[in-house]
Amino acid sequence: MQESVTGGAEVRALEAQAARASQAGRHEEALRLWSRILDLQPEHARALDFLGQLAFRRGDLGKARALLERLVRADGRDPQQWVNLAVACQGLKDEAGEEAAIRQALSVDPADLLALLMRGNLLERQGRTHDAARAYGAAATVAPAMDRLHPDLRPSVSHALAYRQKYDADCGAYLDQFLEARLREHGGEDLRRFRDAVDIMVGRKRRYDSQSVIFHYPRLAPIEFFDRHEFPWLDAVEAATSAIRDEFLEVLRSEQGFAPYIAYPPDVPHNQWAELNNSPRWSAFHLYKMGSRVEENAARCPRTMAVLDAVPMPIQPGRTPAAMYSLLKPRTRIPPHTGVTNVRLVTHLPLVVPEGCGFRVGNETRRWEPGRAWVFDDTIEHEAWNDSDTLRVVFIFDIWHPHLSAAERSLITTLTEGLNAFSGASAGYEL
Numbered sequence: 423m424q425e426s427v428t429g430g431a432e433v434r435a436l437e438a439q440a441a442r443a444s445q446a447g448r449h450e451e452a453l454r455l456w457s458r459i460l461d462l463q464p465e466h467a468r469a470l471d472f473l474g475q476l477a478f479r480r481g482d483l484g485k486a487r488a489l490l491e492r493l494v495r496a497d498g499r500d501p502q503q504w505v506n507l508a509v510a511c512q513g514l515k516d517e518a519g520e521e522a523a524i525r526q527a528l529s530v531d532p533a534d535l536l537a538l539l540m541r542g543n544l545l546e547r548q549g550r551t552h553d554a555a556r557a558y559g560a561a562a563t564v565a566p567a568m569d570r571l572h573p574d575l576r577p578s579v580s581h582a583l584a585y586r587q588k589y590d591a592d593c594g595a596y597l598d599q600f601l602e603a604r605l606r607e608h609g610g611e612d613l614r615r616f617r618d619a620v621d622i623m624v625g626r627k628r629r630y631d632s633q634s635v636i637f638h639y640p641r642l643a644p645i646e647f648f649d650r651h652e653f654p655w656l657d658a659v660e661a662a663t664s665a666i667r668d669e670f671l672e673v674l675r676s677e678q679g680f681a682p683y684i685a686y687p688p689d690v691p692h693n694q695w696a697e698l699n700n701s702p703r704w705s706a707f708h709l710y711k712m713g714s715r716v717e718e719n720a721a722r723c724p725r726t727m728a729v730l731d732a733v734p735m736p737i738q739p740g741r742t743p744a745a746m747y748s749l750l751k752p753r754t755r756i757p758p759h760t761g762v763t764n765v766r767l768v769t770h771l772p773l774v775v776p777e778g779c780g781f782r783v784g785n786e787t788r789r790w791e792p793g794r795a796w797v798f799d800d801t802i803e804h805e806a807w808n809d810s811d812t813l814r815v816v817f818i819f820d821i822w823h824p825h826l827s828a829a830e831r832s833l834i835t836t837l838t839e840g841l842n843a844f845s846g847a848s849a850g851y852e853l
Contacts (some may be wrong), residue, residue: 431463440472444540449476465496475506494526501527501534508540520544529545533564539578546585558582587625594624596715618785630784637763639834642825646783648767648797652824655733656795659771663793665725666817667773670747673721679719680705683748694757702793703754706746710819713740736766736822736831738838746818747773755807761800765826765834768820771795771817778810789814797821 440455453476459469474489490507497503504527508656511519514685521544526536542557560686561582565571571579580769595621605613632644650656671681683704684695708716709723709730714756720727735743741762750756761768779786783804798804808814822831 428798429729429791433459433466437468440852444472448614461827467493467497470496471503471506474510477645478506478510478513483510486510487514494523496519499530501530504530505534505536505540507539512540512544517544517548524547532798534563535575535579536732537562538564539575539582542582542585543578551589555586558586560588562586577654582718582750586787590625594620594626597624621785629784630802632764633760633803634758634764634801635762637765638801639763639765639823639826642681642764642823644764644784646786646802648824649798653769653821656797658732659729660731660793660795663771663773664834666697666729666770668794669723669726670707670773670817673719673747679722681708684707694759698754698756703716703751704747704756705751707749708744708746710735710743710745712744713738713742733769733819734822734824736820737835738765739835740842742766742820746817748816750806750814750816752780752808752811752813756805758803758805760803764799764801765823766820767797767823769789769797769801769819769821771796772815772831773817774813774815776808776810776812776814779806779808779814781806790814 428633436455436459436789440452440459443449443455444554452472456469456472459466460473463469470489470493474493477483477489487507487510490503490510494503494507504523508520508523508527511517511523514766520540524537524544527534528541531537538561539558542554542561545554545557552657558581561579562577565575565579565582568576568579571741590613618627622629630644630646632638632642680702682698682700683706684698684700686695686699707719709720709727710716730743730745735745737743770790772792772794775790775792779790781790783798815821826834
């Protein structure tokens with residue numbers, strides 16, 4: 423028993439000496455010390471790891487493999503041990519050994535990035551295109567952003583991404599040709615959902631879901647831009663464009679009543695809004711705000727208010743309805759963001775739109791056309807920009823989601839009243 427204790431103490435002392443020698447760059451001394459430890463404890467994991475990697479660096483792949491095999495038999499709990507063994511087997515052109523070591527690494531940690539990259543590389547070398555694409559796709563899923571990767575890993579991750587992207591593009595091109603005749607057979611039908619599903623599957627589009635920040639209503643389909651037939655009142659809104667624009671221009675001449683759209687206090691996180699917070703670069707003239715009519719502003723825009731009276735504006739006290747003239751100054755971008763609830767949709771009626779302006783919701787990007795309205799779900803990621811040298815103006819208001827029943831709308835209103843009663847005040851939100 424005393425010999426075992428003494429032996430353990432000697433090994434620990436040798437470990438400390440070996441570590442100091444390695445740190446000081448005295449590699450031959452470290453080699454001698456780790457070898458001595460291995461003589462004393464043939465299954466010593468750190469000694470096997472050091473000596474195995476040293477043998478690999480010196481080009482003695484057979485010795486490296488033997489030491490690393492001893493290491494994984496003695497320990498094997500770290501996926502890096504198996505990855506190192508796989509690298510040694512790769513150098514020896516032993517694909518079976520390489521594959522087995524990679525499999526063991528992924529059994530320890532299925533999300534190990536190095537092991538996934540090595541699996542993709544092995545399968546690519548073997549010409550197993552579909553399997554390689556799956557492995558590289560898994561690596562891309564677990565890899566952090568490129569700027570957070572160790573520089574040594576960036577080429578491999580870039581190759582994995584490029585390989586998977588080419589595979590998806592090849593698959594998409596094949597499916598386009600494969601489906602062409604069948605799609606023609608159904609040429610008179612609305613197949614946008616099917617086409618979007620294919621595009622998302624092969625990576626030509628991203629999947630965007632509703633990301634309601636505050637109140638999410640389940641089973642409402644996330645639709646970027648809604649079809650016009652859902653909103654028979656849109657024609658009347660568009661017909662009033664000139665009157666709405668004239669009232670806005672009159673308001674603009676007075677230069678009164680406008681406020682920054684983003685106005686967070688200094689003691690709350692600004693996140694993506696830091697640049698636009700309390701900035702006139704994105705401002706609004708509110709007609710309804712946080713569920714209340716802004717009487718002073720509304721009185722200056724009677725024809726616009728008459729238009730709003732004829733649309734199905736949502737009723738959530740302290741929250742909606744909301745309506746405004748939205749002003750985006752030159753060279754200003756609204757960053758990607760999502761809205762607070764999917765029970766209401768947002769309507770845009772463009773009034774003043776210079777060249778160089780655009781709007782994206784999910785996968786679809788559109789250009790505003792004066793007098794041409796659209797309705798979208800703002801709980802899907804969206805962004806806007808004005809790259810021109812002049813002002814962009816859009817009339818914005820919210821409406822009930824058309825797929826809610828009258829009973830559901832009434833209950834949502836009552837729910838909001840209950841939340842206000844519980845909190846003792848309106849905990850409002852904006853568009």
